[in-house]
Amino acid sequence: GGGLVAYSESQSEPGSPASEHGEKEREKKRVVLLGTGWAGISFLKDLDVSSYDVQVVSPQNYFAFTPLLPSVTCGTVEARSIAEPVRNIIKKRNAEIQFWEAEAIKIDAAKNEVFCKSNIDKETRDFSLEYDYLIIAVGAQVNTFGTPGxxxxxxxxxxxxxxxxxxxxxxxxxxxxxxxxxxxxxxxxxxxxxxxxxxxxxxxxxxxxxxxxxxxxxxxxxxxxxxxxxxxxxxxxxxxxxxxxxxxxxxxxxxxxxxxxxxxxxxxxxxxxxxxxxxxxxxxxxxxxxxxxxxxxxxxGTRPAIKDFMEQIGQGKRRVLATNEWLRVKECENVYALGDCATIDQRKVMEDISTIFAAADKDNSGTLTVEEFQDVIDDILIRYPQVELYLKNKHLNDVTDLLKDPQGNPRREVDIEGFTLALSHVDTQMKSLPATAQVAAQQGAYLARNFNRRQQCKEHPEGPRRFRGLGRHHFRPFRYKHxxxxxxxxxxxxxxxxxxxxxxxxxxxxxxxxxxxxxxxxxxxxxxxxxxxxxxxxxxxxxxxxx
CATH class of the missing domain: 3.50.50.100 (FAD/NAD(P)-binding domain)
Structure with missing residues (x-):
């Protein structure tokens, strides 16, 4: 039914302008964005849309400034005053971004396809979109905790x-x-x-x-x-x-x-x-x-379409969709999730402690000197933000203070047991980010920046070193600034x-x-x-x- 718009390119006669346009567009990677909330609009405003074929799907054709919703409930501010039509935002980008007022009802990760349903004037139309990259920014629904009524x-x-x-x-x-x-x-x-x-x-x-x-x-x-x-x-x-x-x-x-x-x-x-x-x-x-x-x-709470997607990718037992520190959904190479619908599953230092030690121990002596530790400090601080929080809470001036003995005396070197003991409490500082507009907006801007510099960072990685594997990560992980x-x-x-x-x-x-x-x-x-x-x-x- 409603897939006519999505697939009009493929219906055109070969050699026709629409067909040529379609072929030209497919040379670009297709980015499908689900949602026009804080994360989605922030991503859309900062993305270099000339590099991608961008398609946006949302049940609302506007962006709402949600922090002022309580003011709308009492007429302090009118509803239309905090709503900006999505097509206005697209128009300002001066680019060919396609928008459909519809809801994503199913994501097929294996086939790189999203199934959508439009319900305008109670006239239901279903259509599907293929994607190279999928950005999930659908927000969350209210959590009733199963309370009756x-x-x-x-x-x-x-x-x-x-x-x-x-x-x-x-x-x-x-x-x-x-x-x-x-x-x-x-x-x-x-x-x-x-x-x-x-x-x-x-x-x-x-x-x-x-x-x-x-x-x-x-x-x-x-x-x-x-x-x-x-x-x-x-x-x-x-x-x-x-x-x-x-x-x-x-x-x-x-x-x-x-x-x-x-x-x-x-x-x-x-x-x-x-x-x-x-x-x-x-x-x-x-x-x-x-x-x-x-x-x-x-x-x-998690929306039904996201729950179904989580079941497909082996996250069925989780309450919220999990991403890595680069906002990529775990177990999915080309799907990203932002805002209230997802949570960052921060890697623990203790999971990588032996590989961090091995990477720092350049002479393979089985012990780590302060100088060897200093060589990997910057990468550790970028890759594991909980280390910096731990230092702040413990009022430690320098990361090397972690290597001091229990009496607080400096040590020239430590073995793997001493190194593990020094960092054993660091992971207690891990905290999940709050479901706020501020977090969502920063995540959208961060991901757009990464998409804009994808090729550049592939050739010249800017992220921390890979402790498990060779080389460096292409990008620095997301870091929320409050x-x-x-x-x-x-x-x-x-x-x-x-x-x-x-x-x-x-x-x-x-x-x-x-x-x-x-x-x-x-x-x-x-x-x-x-x-x-x-x-x-x-x-x-x-x-x-x-x-």
Missing amino acids: VLENCHFLKELEDAQKIRRTVTDCFEKAVLPGLSEEERKRNLHFVIVGGGPTGVEFAAELHDYIQEDLINLYPTVKDLVRITLIQSGDHILNSFDERISSFAEKKFQRDGIEVLTECRVVNVSDKEITMKIKSTGAVCSIPHGLVLWSTGV FGQFAPLGGEQAAAELPGDWVSMGHSTQWLWYSVYASKQVSWRTRVLVVSDWTRRFIFGRDSSRI
Whole structure:
């Protein structure tokens, strides 16, 4: 059915312009990109598209600036202000990039083929695309942890449509609560907003919703202003536990002042259309609370097409698709995965300890001198980033400090046992990267850079030496650089964790948040729209109409 577009080249008459164009395109390697989120768009913007035949497949024909989704739920920012059409981005590249609004439903790694389904206006069309390189950047879906009733009765906040749905539901809850003939219990239930998950998304939504209610809705619905409640349920002992504990404490105190109830150490076990049931970890007691709206924002899960692909390539027992440090999917030579749908399986130093020792021991004496170790230090630090983290945490000034004896005295040389002992705790510093826009965007830019210099680095490798094998790796492995993170907390206050262990909280941080988020917009069009939305909100308040 829908493969006509994909295969129009092969249907053309021999010698026709379309046929010649098709042959010319196939001289280039075909890159198929799945997804137009942070990782996908970052890859697309930085890729030298003149060197490849690029084809993009995504169920959304736009890129959404997801960090502002909580603002869309309450009308602080309009949905269209944070969406940039993919075809606008392609047009700016001045290149022949083909885009199809469809979803990848199956990947056949053996045949280098992706099967896609388009579902525009409920008219289903299936088609397939062959690839030389496949870039998987489809993101993740919400992880319900198998909790009964979540899919049927909860809202999520992963897509732009989710934010719009929440915005309508919030208005509906207030409209239902003021209808005549309702008991006070029914009114309270309609106006009880529950957020499950105390991460950045849940906290930001709670803050946005509180501001929306206090600044706009209670003026429009004065008869029910004392019945509104916001409750945040967190399974851990603190909210924002990925942040510095000073920020976590500041957020909890601010929420307490604002009247937002925070329930920690609670695990949700069931969600019905009117009640949410949870178990208190400390006592084991089970209790239920009524709700008008539940937002579920806990963790990420793998999409069905990726699960199926993982089964094919022997990763069926894993929770997330695993890649190596160069973002290439393990067991696949020409498939790469970026962003929330994948995790980097960092190689352990202990797995290679004997080969590292052998490579460093140039005179085959069976012992390693400090000078021999220094010759491979740079390669070790690039290949195994956990070594550098270990040195920082242990406050060691130099890598050679690792070779000191247990009393801290320098040693001239070490044998394989001493070398193994010196590096035995290094792998404890291995951490998986968070599923954030920042990580995804950096991975997209990194992979595009590698694709642009594929031939150059094949001839002149720039990566670390191969401890298992000969020569050097073509590229340096991906290294994430953390630029900090924000947590808007409502009332024109925000908290920020910035590089260099610098923590900032309060009104000035909110203005920093405004400037950073405006500057990070993908186009001048969205930048102007977002800033004008913020200005409109300051002057006229938020719009509560149900559109």
